[in-house]
Amino acid sequence: MINWKAAVVGATAAALLSGAAEAREIKVGFIATFSGPVAQLGDLLRKGAELYHNLHKDELKGDTIKFIFRDTKNPGGAVAKSVVQELITRDKVDIVGGIVFSPNAMSIAGLATQAKVPVVIMNAGTSFITNMSPNLARVSFTMWQAGFIMGEHAAKNLNCKTAVAGFTNYPPGKDSVAAFKRGLEGAGGKLVDAIPMGGPGKVPDFTPFLQRAKDKKPNCFYVFVPGGNHASAVVRAYKQLGMKEAGVALIGPGDITQDTLLQGMGDAAVGLVTASHYYADLDNPANKAFVAAWKKAYGADTTPDFVGVGGYDGMAAIHHVIKTVKGKITADAAMKALKGWKHESPRGTIMVDPETRDIVQNIYIATVKKKDGRLVEDVQQTFTAVKDKCKQLKIGRCGK
Numbered sequence: 007m008i009n010w011k012a013a014v015v016g017a018t019a020a021a022l023l024s025g026a027a028e029a030r031e032i033k034v035g036f037i038a039t040f041s042g043p044v045a046q047l048g049d050l051l052r053k054g055a056e057l058y059h060n061l062h063k064d065e066l067k068g069d070t071i072k073f074i075f076r077d078t079k080n081p082g083g084a085v086a087k088s089v090v091q092e093l094i095t096r097d098k099v100d101i102v103g104g105i106v107f108s109p110n111a112m113s114i115a116g117l118a119t120q121a122k123v124p125v126v127i128m129n130a131g132t133s134f135i136t137n138m139s140p141n142l143a144r145v146s147f148t149m150w151q152a153g154f155i156m157g158e159h160a161a162k163n164l165n166c167k168t169a170v171a172g173f174t175n176y177p178p179g180k181d182s183v184a185a186f187k188r189g190l191e192g193a194g195g196k197l198v199d200a201i202p203m204g205g206p207g208k209v210p211d212f213t214p215f216l217q218r219a220k221d222k223k224p225n226c227f228y229v230f231v232p233g234g235n236h237a238s239a240v241v242r243a244y245k246q247l248g249m250k251e252a253g254v255a256l257i258g259p260g261d262i263t264q265d266t267l268l269q270g271m272g273d274a275a276v277g278l279v280t281a282s283h284y285y286a287d288l289d290n291p292a293n294k295a296f297v298a299a300w301k302k303a304y305g306a307d308t309t310p311d312f313v314g315v316g317g318y319d320g321m322a323a324i325h326h327v328i329k330t331v332k333g334k335i336t337a338d339a340a341m342k343a344l345k346g347w348k349h350e351s352p353r354g355t356i357m358v359d360p361e362t363r364d365i366v367q368n369i370y371i372a373t374v375k376k377k378d379g380r381l382v383e384d385v386q387q388t389f390t391a392v393k394d395k396c397k398q399l400k401i402g403r404c405g406k
Contacts, residue, residue, distance in 0.1 A: 028068070029068035029069055029070070030069045030070075030328075031069075031070050031071075031072055032069060032070070032071050032072070032100050032101070032324075032328055032335065033071075033072050033074060033097060033098065033099040033100050033101075034071055034072065034073050034074065034099065034100070034101055034102075034103055034324060035074050035076065035090065035093035035094075035097060035099035035101070035102045035103070036052065036055065036073050036074065036075050036076070036102075036103050036104040037075075037076045037077075037078050037086060037089055037090060037093075037102065037103075037104045037105055037110070037114075038051045038052060038075075038077070038078060038104040038105065038106050038129075039077070039078050039079065039080065039081070039106045039107065039110075040052075040075070040077040040078075040079075041077050041079055042079060042080060042207070043207065043208060043209065043234075043235065044081070044106070044206065044207070044232065044234050044235075046234055046266070047106045047129070047232070047233065047234055047313050048077070048078075048104075048106055050266065050310075050311060050313040050314045050317065051104055051106060051128055051129055051313050051314070051316060051317040051320075052075065052104070052317060053300075053303075053304060053314055053317065054128075054310065054313070054314035054315060054316060054317025054318035054319075054320070054321070055073075055103065055104070055128070055317035055318065055320060055321040056073070056317075056321075057299060057300060057303055057304075057314075057317075057318055058317070058318045058319075058321035058322055058325070059071060059321050059325070060303070061299060062322075062325055065325065065329070066325065066328060066329065067329075069328055071324075071328075074093060074097050074099060076089040076090075076092070076093060077089070078105075078106070078107070078110050080207050081106075081107040081109055081110065081176065081205070081206040081207050081232075082109055082110075082207075083109040083110050083112060083113025083114075084113065085110075086105075086109075086110035086111075086113050086114055087113040087114055087117065090102060090114045090117050091117060094117065094121045094123055099123070100123075100334075100335040101123065101124050101125070101126065101324060101327065101335055101340060102114070102118070102123060102124070102125045102126070103125070103126045103128055103320050103321070103324055104128055104129075104317070104320070105125075105127050105128060105129060105130045106129045106130065106313070107129075107130055107176075107178075107206060107232070108130040108131060108132035108135060108176070108177045108178050109176065109177065110130065111125075111127055111130040111132070111135050111142070112132070112135060112138060112177070115135070115138035115139040115142060116138075116139070118139045118141040118142055118337070119139040119140065119141060122141065122336065122337040122338075123141065123337060124141050124143070124327070124335065124336075124337045124340035124341060125139070125141060125142045125143070126143055126144075126145060126320050126323050126324055126344075127142060127143070127144040127145070127146060127320075128145060128146055128316040128317050128319070128320030129146045129313055129316045129317075130144075130146065130178075131146060131147050131148050131149045131178050131181070132148070132149060132177040132178050132181050133148040133149060133150045133181055133364075133394050133396035133397065133404050134396070134397075134402070134403035134404045134406070136362055136363045136364050137362075137397075137403060137404065137406055140337075140341065140363075141337040141340075141341060142363060143323070143340075143341060143344045143345075143358055143363040143364075144358075144363065144364050144365050145316065145319045145320050145322075145323050145356065145358065145365055146312075146316040146319075146320070146365060147283050147312070147316075147365060147367070148181075148364060148365070148394040148396065149178050149181035149182040149185055149230070149259070150181060150184075150185040150394055150395040150396040150404075151283065151365075151367070151369055151392050151393075151394060151395065152182075152185075152259040152260065152280075152281040152282055152283065152369055153181070153182045153183070153184070153185025153186045153189065153230070153259060153281075154185040154186070154188055154189040154395040155189060155281050155369050155371070155389055155392070156186055156189065156228065156257060156258065156259065156280070156281040156371075157185065157186040157187065157188060157189025157190035157191075157192070157193065157195070157228075158189040158190070158192065158193045159189075159279075159281065159371055159387070160186075160189075160190055160193075160195060160226050160228070160257055160279075161189075161190050161191075161193035161194050161195035162193050162194075164225070164226060164255060164257065164279060165225055166190065166195050166224075166225045166226035166255070166257075167194075167195055167196065167225055168195065168196050168197075168198050168222075168223075168224045168225050168226075169186075169190055169195060169196070169197050169198065169224050169225060169226040169227070169228055170197070170198060170199045170200070170201065170218075170219040170222050170224045170226075170227050170228070171183045171186055171187070171197060171199070171200045171201065171227075171228040171229070171230075172200075172201045172203045172212075172215050172216065172219055172227065172228070172229045172230075172240075173200065173201070173202060173203060173229070173230045173231075174203055174204065174205065174206050174230060174231045174232055174236065175202035175203065175204060175205055176205060176206050178230065178232070179202075179230050179231075181396070182230035182259060183197075183200050183228070183230065184401070185395065185396065186228050187200075188395075188399075188401075190228075198222055198224060199218070199219065199222050199224075201215050201218055201219060203215045203231070206232045206236070209235045209236050209239050210239075212239050212240050212242075212243040213243050213246070213247065216240075216243045216244060216247050216249065217247060219249075219254070220247055220249050220252060220254060223252075223253075223254075224254060225253070225254070225255065226254065226255045226256075226257050227244075227249065227254050227255070227256055227257070228257050228258050229256065229257075229258040229262050230258055230259055230261060230262075231261060231262060232261060233261040233262075233264040233267075233311075233312075233313065234264065234267070237261055237262045237263070237264050237267060238267050238270065238271060240256075240262060241256075241262070241271045241274050241275055241278075242274065244256050244274065245274035250277065255277070255279065256277075256278050256279075257278070257279045257280065258278075258280055258281075259280060259281055259282060260280045260281065260282025260283070260284070260285065260312055260372075261282075261312075262278065262280060263275060263278055263280050263374055263383065264311050264312070264313075265285065265286040265287075265309050265310065265311035265312075265383075266308075266309060266310075266311045268374070268381050268383075269380060269381055271381070273376070275374045275381055276374055276375065276376055276381070277373065277374060278373070278374045279371065279372070279373050279374075280371075280372055280374075280383075281369055281370070281371050281372075282312060282369070282370055282372065283312065283353050283365075283367050283368060283369055283370070284311070284312040284315045284352065284353040285370065285372055285383035285385070286309050286310055286311065286383075287372075287382050287383045287384075287385075288352065288353065288354075288370070288385070289385075290352070290354065292350050292351060292352045293352035293353070295352075296310065296315070296318065296352035297309070297310060297352070300314065310352075315351065315352055315353055318351075318352070319349065319351050319352075319353075319356060322349050322351070323344060323347065323349070323358070326343060326344070326347055326349070327339075327340045327343045327344065330343035331343060341363065344358045344363065345358060345359075345360035345363065346358065346360040351367075353367060353368060354367065354368040354390075355367075355368070355391075357391070359393060359394075362393075362394060362397050364393070364394045364397065365394075366391055366392065366393050367391070367392060368388055368389060368390050368391070368392065369388075369389045369392045370385045370387070370388050370389075371385070371386045371387040371388075371389075372384055372385045372386060373386055
């Protein structure tokens with residue numbers, strides 16, 4: 007006679023043992039700038055990634071993630087290349103994520119190809135990066151997305167007949183100005199000067215650069231800096247030089263009004279117009295939940311920004327890969343899983359373009375206003391499902 011109770015218990019135990027045997031530990035090598043004057047950017051990226059994982063780890067159905075964090079220390083690529091080589095050869099990571107600065111992403115592209123390791127870029131924004139290896143996917147932004155739209159908007163809606171651009175002198179800055187110029191001049195405006203303003207590793211004295219811009223008497227001054235203390239210093243110099251009173255509007259991508267620093271900029275920031283893929287004030291259910299979760303995890307006085315949301319969505323992409331491949335993660339399998347992937351992000355619906363492995367997302371035009379004693383980003387216009395314009399137009403290295 008069959009003991010059905012014993013049979014059921016035995017089958018259940020076997021299933022549990024089978025599930026336990028199939029559970030995997032996924033090693034995620036997470037690289038970012040965790041030290042030095044721009045360490046806050048790496049910290050924000052890490053916090054975003056860890057927040058998503060902590061909120062959604064039960065969805066991995068027994069699989070676990072082991073983060074291995076490495077400090078790239080500076081925006082140059084040498085350290086990044088070294089630490090990723092170590093992550094691949096010694097730590098045997100399954101996937102690499104993070105990456106604040108474009109030169110760091112560029113430096114590891116060859117490693118991603120040679121070692122066949124998938125990489126999810128969560129911040130670096132130079133457009134052509136994903137062309138450097140078939141094993142790179144980006145979920146953050148490209149400089150051309152905001153820059154081109156800001157150029158068109160400036161000429162059509164802000165009376166920017168003439169403009170000067172100031173930029174941090176490294177690949178994203180050059181990209182941003184090229185995008186702005188293309189959009190501005192295509193819509194009837196004119197870029198009369200482009201001013202390199204130091205590098206990303208150290209905040210320069212912006213006064214002489216902004217004075218040069220003011221002396222040109224443009225309608226608008228377009229600025230790209232890599233957020234953080236660079237952005238605060240630009241806004242201070244803009245106020246001290248009386249550029250607003252002189253009729254020069256300060257505009258740029260959202261880096262210059264980074265949410266983590268906005269309140270500290272004071273009234274000098276009122277009236278600034280930016281184009282960005284994310285603001286903490288975005289009015290949608292996913293963002294409200296994200297901001298609330300961020301404050302619960304990191305403190306009521308904290309706020310997420312575009313860097314934090316990059317880490318958050320980057321981890322969503324890695325979770326998607328883990329759940330999709332159902333086995334060993336390879337570069338081919340990861341990229342196949344990510345091509346065409348859609349996700350309801352705090353910034354709106356995002357997708358990884360199946361052709362370019364680059365982000366497709368909304369871009370918002372917003373004006374800084376003061377409401378109930380605090381500064382807010384008031385969205386004036388939304389551009390949906392924006393692709394990377396540099397690749398669409400096949401400009402320079404974007405066309406290769």
